[in-house]
Amino acid sequence: QVQLVESGGGLVQTGGSLRLSCAASGRTFSSYAMGWFRQAAGKEREFVAVTTWSGDNNYYVDSVKGRFTISRDNAKNTVYLQMNSLKPEDTAVYYCAADPWLGHIQLGSADYWGQGTPVTVSS
Numbered sequence: 001q002v003q004l005v006e007s008g009g010g011l012v013q014t015g016g017s018l019r020l021s022c023a024a025s026g027r028t029f030s031s032y033a034m035g036w037f038r039q040a041a042g043k044e045r046e047f048v049a050v051t052t053w054s055g056d057n058n059y060y061v062d063s064v065k066g067r068f069t070i071s072r073d074n075a076k077n078t079v080y081l082q083m084n085s086l087k088p089e090d091t092a093v094y095y096c097a098a099d100p101w102l103g104h105i106q107l108g109s110a111d112y113w114g115q116g117t118p119v120t121v122s123s
Contacts (some may be wrong), residue, residue: 001024002098003024003025003062003112004022004112005020005022005024005114006116006117007023007117008020010118011120012119012120012121012123014087014088014121015085017085018083019081019082020081020094020096020117021079022080022096024079024098025077025111028073029077029098030074031053032053032098032099033050033051033052033102034050034072034098035049035051035096035099035106036048036050036079036094036095036097038092038095038097039095040053040083040093041092045097048060048061048094049064049070051070051072051079055071059102059106063089067083067084067085068084069081079096088122088123090121091119091120093116093117094117095114097113097114099111109121
């Protein structure tokens with residue numbers, strides 16, 4: 001069982017930055033791929049980024065490439081999402097996800113999900 005708790009969301013102006021954190025419980029954190037999703041009001045949940053268990057390979061949705069960076073610290077059982085050059089269209093609730101298989105995360109069928117942290121980008 002893995003429990004995920006996101007933090008770091010908030011209100012930021014266009015062009016600003018935020019860093020989201022996702023703290024995971026459990027001793028097997030380092031064996032899980034970790035990812036971030038977001039869901040804007042009235043829209044479907046969208047894949048944002050995923051990282052492998054080692055953090056050596058990361059994948060992003062095209063709309064955030066060059067602006068967002070996913071990283072992890074296995075010693076702290078934490079995955080991060082650094083978000084730079086934020087745009088109003090990045091406004092959403094951001095969710096952390098964990099699964100042993102990276103592909104499951106990319107497909108949105110991860111085993112574990114956090115409760116989400118809201119991000120609002122004002123224009």
